[in-house]
Amino acid sequence: MSGGDDPDHELLARVFLTRVIEPGDEVAGRWVRELGAVGVARRLRSGGDALPGRSGTRWAGLVARAGRAEPERDLAVAREAGVRFVWPGAVEWPGVLDDLGDARPLGLWVRGRPSLRMWALRSVAVVGARACTEYGAHMAATLAAGLAERGWVVVSGGAYGVDGAAHRGALGAGGATVAVLACGVDRPYPRGHTQLITRIADQGLVIGELAPGDHPTPSRFILRNRVIAALTRGTVVVEAAYRSGSLVTARAAQRLGRHTMGVPGPATSGLSAGVHELLRGEAVLVTDAAEVVEQVGDIGELAPDRRGPVLPRDLLEPGARRVLAALPARRAATAGEIARGAQTAEDDAIARLYELRALGYVERHGDGWKLTRQAMISAHGGRGEC
Template identity: 70%
Template sequence: MTTPDEGRLPHAQEQLPGTGRPPGDGPSERLARAGLTRVLEPGDSRGGQWLRRLGPVALFDRLRGEGPPLPGATAGRMAGLRLRARDARPELDLAAAREAGARFVCPGDVEWPAQLDDLGDARPLGLWVRGTPSLRFWALRSVALVGARACTDYGAHATGLLGAGLAERGWVVVSGGAYGIDGAAHRATLGAGGATVAVLACGVDSPYPRGHAQLIARIAEQGLVVSELPPGDHPTPSRFVLRNRVIAALTRGTVVVEAAHRSGALSTARAALRLGRAVIGVPGPVTSGLSAGVHELLRGEGHLVADAGDIVELVGGIGELAPAKSGPVLPRDLLPERLGRTLEAVPAGPGGLLERIARGAATSIDETAGRLHELLALGFVERGGENWKLTRQALSGGFPTCDDPVAKVPSCPDHAP
């Protein structure tokens, strides 16, 4: 695992800061990165160093060809990597992803969440993403809600309250799609019409655990399903742990609801701590072994929270990953057309129910919810309970909206009789 300082090293060969364009020879780089996700295990820092020095195309070629071993790799390790590289068919993986409604997002892409660069050489090679919203926009205002698989009724109940509370405040809930706390977090967020992201330790088209196939499919419709691993790949114990660093890096803070001593959820918290993210714990009875790990965390660097408001208080203040609170980061004209259309349907005052906005923007409820959370991350809209409305910043920017009496848009379908 890398330290935060290493995470701030520039990745000069791979990313042109500020342009949002993939550097150099885009398609072949993307193909090489997709291929490398079949070869290198998630979080392989040595592989990340090779990538940083050689670039993805040269590295993938080198692993597929003959020649001297890469620096620091034994002959045995090189042979193993070459076996994998020889079998890699990134064109087929990209096609399988498309088939499953997924895309492959690379560093340098507009959709790449730049905070993942804090992982340094352990940064994902790329992310396979299922679902329509922008991962980058969603991750700007996101919190991880994780915990024990074999959780108690108390843990599941507390997670439900927190997930719903975060959703009502417009925060994106990220978790690992597992049984127990993870599942409760996703379900509560979905149930409250919120935005949720499942980061899996297997291919996004072959969800694990099997018992959550339906839940994960639902997340892919209303939210996002994300993985470092290519389509069809399966989880291993170390992949679960390494997946946790992505959850920690993607979010502004990690909330652990229930965790026994030495629980996997604590590895997410430790990763969050190393990355300078907020580390947060939900206390429970001292008589419960499933709260013991959380209490350990709270005796150290962890912050105690009792409700969603407490969480927002902690992560809302961090801000370095988020757009400035003073106004939208993007002028409205530069918004993608699908976001602009949704924005036009959001009222300045009350009455902004999701269904009404979807009707106004003439699109599905799931898509509208996804876009509203993107607009929220960008500072254009805010959510209070069931209602969405324009932020004061969006209003004072003088953008024409349905409710703006001066610059009324006459054809706004939401106002049709």
């Protein structure tokens, strides 16, 4: 692996490093920034003195890994599985991942036909609890389907619970979805989602930082979340307890200046406690895809106004509404009393009262006027006076 600027040498060096260096290692990321991927790979191959920031013991561990790395074989295995390698500077590389600085992936293994760079331009992360409730699964699937129908790519982690529901919602709507794995993309995890991840690879993209065949670990799951956050315009959290890994994604999104959103749940639900904590901070409350798009979309992509049902009295002229509002709820009143309450002349009040009688809102009681029973039900939603 000699030769600094040769694309083939760069490719082999970065493939080599994905087998040696753990995802998100900022010390190693600084080495690559300062020495280049080829230079770092050469130092690890030679097994010389440790590079800055690593103890002798840690450096020896990296050198031992380097001795077992076979980048040419990894590329051959990947090609056999329909997987390609995309690295910084390549045409397909999503520039938004550069926001991670020295924690930027060394490269990504990509399974699926679409362009990762193009899909990242209009993507939203939907993440949440693995052990979610039926409500959480329903909200994740509905949100993802709505986003897909609006032309947005749904990104998640391929896990059980909210992740799986989000992927299925997008696929069910005939939309685009990306699964970001914490293991080799040729070895779906969890095993129970093999069929789902295969379907995602057929219709969308499955991506990850780990070399073919690599297995997940708890730390790799956590570090994987920064890629989900950086790749997308915003992150929606659907159900998350206080210690949920999805909150790591949300906080990474906040640090990167991405939009952070949360779907509220019952105040008594421990599975929504983490989401509610986010909503008490900088996260925005959302309940459907339109509200998500209003946050992450372009200027003018607004959610529709939310209003209650239009009541018949809402269609009255303002003057008639004022006169109607001036009538007491439980007794008759004279035209003069009503006129004073409506702040209008008595003649105007009488004209309005006859108009309201024709519409069924009021009735005459001797010299006074009174609300009809139907008007009282309309005014208080059928519950009587509050």
